[in-house]
Amino acid sequence: MLSFVAFSLRRAWQGFWRNAVMSIAATATMVLMLVLLSAFFVVLSGLDAGLQFVEQKVEVVAELRDDAPDLKISQLQADIAALPEVQSVEYIDKATALAQFKQRMAEQGREDLTQYLDANPLPATLNIKLKDPHEFGSVVSTLRARTDVVATVEEVQNLVDRVLTVTNVLRTGGLVLLGLVGLTVLFIIVNTIRLAVVARAEEIEIMRLVGASDAFIRWPFIFEGALVGLLGALITLVLLALGAAPLSNLATRFFEILPLELGSLSRNLAIIVLATGIGLGTLGSYVSVRSYLLK
């Protein structure tokens, strides 16, 4: 068994170098396709991060009664914060609300009209950020039930629906596009490897004629395909690492507002590139050799 694996690996290595032109062509195709796939993955990750950022802007706002005692407000705040779907609860008292209103007016260069008022007309509010913008239902109903504290809850249904429709369309579109690119990559790589195998049809025929078992014919080719995939993936990762610094300098200003974690992104990307490369290399060889062994 061990000698069979050693034999297959040795033959795969020989096969790769003795057919250097085809091997290099297959590897180059692999690299091009994996770079394409990586670029798509990065762009889609950016898109997804942007969409998450937009979705997090959706919050539930409860206007509080002016006569609600502070104790009950802080109790409600704690109750809401304890709900599983809530990410954070912020209490804005009347004075802060007025100050924020004044600041907004000033930023827009409008006259501060509040100075003519003898009382503060703005309600205190609880601003609730959700973990998932879909799940506002129970938060809203909990707030509405507390009529002793809560005056009104802003209707967020419409806003949430609209934002989510747009982000879902963009996400689905992105995934469909990634799927199409993935399929293209699959066909091109499998076909390139098929060419490399077809170029050695005579070798396979001779192996069959001298009485090599299917396993002895198949495994060296599969290892060779995996080798092409591994090599292609490693070259791709090197290229990406070289290209990452200048690209991220460019993109940092754009991405800095987004919750994009570059560390986990590059780790995911490395895993995807390696798995795709080795997987497709292996699959391509398997499929190609199979058609010769089926006879």
Added chain:
Amino acid sequence: MASPNAAPPRAAARSLRDQPAAHLIAESRDDQAILVLHDVTKTYPNGKTALRDVDLVIPEGDFVFLVGASGAGKSTLIKLLIRDEIASKGAVILDGLDLARLNRREVPRIRRKIGIIFQDFKLLPTKTVRENVGFALEVTGTPRRQIGPAVERVLALVGLSAQAAQLPSQLSGGEQQRTAIARALVHDPRLIIADEPTGNLDPLISWEIIQLLSRINELGVTVLMATHNAEIVTALRRRVVALEDGRITRDELGAAYHRED
């Protein structure tokens, strides 16, 4: 648990089907025949019938010329022998094994009992003579330390020891064919099948190849050679099997290429 009732009827059906073949296998053992074709017909999926009712018995150690025009069925016959194709009707029994009954996984084992030689040599251009011959052992799982001595032995037999490190492109046609013969021999086959082995060679070299095959035959290996080369067939006066339109029209010992009566 599998039902115990399921097995016996199936086994019975099998043994019924196996009966004629079993009978032939026993017969082939008695006669020391390496190869028996019984009533073999081969019809391809496109409807073309390449062989009709072929009966042929080749005893161990025989030297047989298979002659006939292109399209007479020689190639199909050879394909049946190496189980590249399966007979539509009848039995092909090689060394006591019915090829039609052979499991796909057992085919490689049968092929190792046969050495095959082609008109176009079928050598791997990127491998040296030594590697081309060793390849046949390597890909059938022979331990590496046994490959070297076996290869040197057959290279000596075909007279190519001095060219062992050369590539096929550096060899003459005759040397390339001798490399192919060495590769066919390295498994110690019981039967050598040569399909037009001299088709690409000039007359002098052809004679060298025939002499080599005769010497191998003298060592006890059965040789079946398909050929168009009338001069060689007539000169050697061996057994001649002639195919015409898929039928055996002549099977004579000590015969010439053409019918003499």
